[in-house]
Amino acid sequence: QLQLQQSGPGLVKPSETLSLTCTVSGGSVSSSTYRWAWIRQTPGEGLEWIGSFSDGGSSNLNPSLKSRVAMSVDTSKNQFSLKLISVTAADTAVYYCARQPTAAGIDYFGMDVWGQGTTVTVSS
């Protein structure tokens, strides 16, 4: 059973970079049948899809965050990561990683496996 384990700091200072990692167990981040996604949740804005990518494929990012977001994969560690630069208090949220299964390259199944969530607070 594939699981996603998130790690990263819970407190980030304003203007600094938020970095989170999601470790895949019970499966491979290199699988061509999945995309890997990041989502965040705030009480005010609800659930916000940040973006997704596949190993060796292109990434798709939310235009609202695109200029500040980078996603990457480390196949040697079976991990994928999120970096969000120049954070402000508005980036305070619970961040989730998730798996998006695909069929013939199409996101067909929604997001079927989620990490446990990381509460990130942006504050000095």
Next chain:
Amino acid sequence: DIQMTQSPSTRSASVGDRVTITCRASQSISTWLAWYQQQPGKAPKLLIYKSSTLESGVPSRFSGSGSGTEFTLTINSLQPADFATYYCQQYSTYPYTFGQGTKLEI
């Protein structure tokens, strides 16, 4: 962006009730819609994808329907574990977007 609007925002119900939650998209998304259940302090859990396909392991009292811009999630014979918040999500067009949630309370 495609706006997803759920109604109601809050629904009171009792164990054994049948409940329907509606999700409307601001433009057609065919059947590219998923439903999630979220318990407090937990990650969302996929219930239904492609509008009406039940995710493996999800009880059959959950069902989904709809296409285009209007979708429903129905829960038959509510169980205590079903009191949670439910979200719809479109994955037709980037950026993928979620409804604001429907809290199902006792």
